[in-house]
Amino acid sequence: MTRLARWAVPLAAVALVMAYASGRRPGAEPFTETRFLMDTLVTVTVWGTPEPDARAAEERAFAALAAVDQEMARVEGTPLWELNRAGGGRVSEALASVLADALAWARRTGGAFDPTVAPLLDLWDIPRGPHPPPSPLAVDAALSQVGWDRVRLDPGRRTVDLGRTRVDLGGIAKGWAIDRAAEALRAAGASDFIVNAGGDLYVAGRRGDRPWRVGIQHPRNQNRFLRVVAPMEGALVTSGDYERFYEWEGRRFHHILDPRTGRPARGCQSVTVWAPTAVDADALSTAVFVLGPEEGLRLLEAQPGVEGLVVAADGTVRETPGFARVAPEVRW
């Protein structure tokens, strides 16, 4: 046997292991920046751009998110706070745009999405729980101050009359901000990135030689994903009853309130919506959650270019026919 033949088997074995090892070894790392903004944890991830450019792009994205937060958070001193205090007035172009989107979605969803739920959110005060739920009388009193159709917006003059309601843009402003961050990243030259605001995502491009992988949180098991998907470029927004909730006497009270009953919506555990823009996905995920699986899926199927996945209150998973196309499951 020649010396070469004698070493052929072990050399082949080592070569195989090296090939396997190099395939599993990490490649280049994306640049990631995480901050608290908009009352949530925001992460911007950029791939394939030289570090100084990636960092600069991320800064522009965070600046865009912070600008929305400073204008549309319902905290003292912001323009939205002043608008609610005054009951109306002239607003900025950005605030007028988000209000117009919010009212349009309120109309299209028959009020399942309603930006005037502020009195109900204040009454239930979920983040400060656990505490006894409000009385039916108190819920009715708050409900009497809710009604998107009382709001008058003149988009040309950018004037608003709230019609004795108060507005909370928590169900849509985050999506709008994510879209502005994605615009800022593109303007800065990034094409492969994820904007992640508290689990609401805008996904663009790829992570090198593979698509971005997104885990959809299982609503009842923090250690499991419902599925792992490779979404098409666009927004993937999830609303769930597990993000902000407390339990009182064995019942779960969460932050997604049904504007028609004034109480936490009970039809779903979670709703994930894919749409070309985060502002639409954000409003729709809330509306579908409120409507419940049957009516919610019908609403999604009536929207062109939008898909969704619903986990009903009993844990059954249902999805629109095109969800697997826009967010194909990945196995790796």
Next chain:
Amino acid sequence: MSRRAFTPWDALVVAALLGLNLIAWAPGRPGRPTGYRITSQAGSRTVPPGSGRIEVPGPLGTTVIEVGKRSAWIVEGPCPLRLCVRTGALARPGRVAVCLPNRVALEALGPEGEVDAVGR
């Protein structure tokens, strides 16, 4: 006398090479965090597995984090809902535990995690 094609010394050399390759491959294995990012109002920092007990100040008080060799978790926090504590141990890259009221987040990092982001 015929020479043996594959001697014990050859086996030793091959075993050593295989061992080296496995060591080189190990840090890239998906499924085990290689570090944890802790974010607070003061900014972000990354700590290695096994860092032990870490106290992170926030606007409401102190959030206590335990960073073990295989996982990390939020032990205690001043928030009312305690959802961060209920999140439990983060044993896979990509998993996050967040205390929004106290502005503290714990993320499991990995070079090739299960996922790049979690929709929730």
